[in-house]
Amino acid sequence: MLNAKFLFGLALFISLFSLAMPAEAQKRDVNAIRAECFRQANAAAAGAGFGAAASNTGDRNAMGYSAYRACAQKNGIRP
Numbered sequence: 001m002l003n004a005k006f007l008f009g010l011a012l013f014i015s016l017f018s019l020a021m022p023a024e025a026q027k028r029d030v031n032a033i034r035a036e037c038f039r040q041a042n043a044a045a046a047g048a049g050f051g052a053a054a055s056n057t058g059d060r061n062a063m064g065y066s067a068y069r070a071c072a073q074k075n076g077i078r079p
Contacts (some may be wrong), residue, residue, distance in 0.1 A: 030077055037071035 052079030072079040 010039075025028075033077055035073045037068050037075070040071050041065065041068035043067075 041064040044067035045060045049062075069079045
C-alpha cells in the first residue's frame, strides 16, 4: 500500500511540475515582449509626422501609447 501511495504522489508531483514549466517560460519572455511593444510604439509615433505645434506632439504621444497598449493586450501582458 505504501508503494501505491508513493507512486500516486510522485505522478501527481510530476504532472504539477510539468504544468508549472510553461508559465515560468512565459515570465522570462515578458521583457522581450515589452521591448517589442516599445519598438512598435516608437515606430507608430515616428510615423505620425513631425511638427513644432504642441498638439502635434500630443497626438504623436497618444498614437505611441495606443500602439503600446494594443501590443501589450495582444500579447497578454499588463501595459
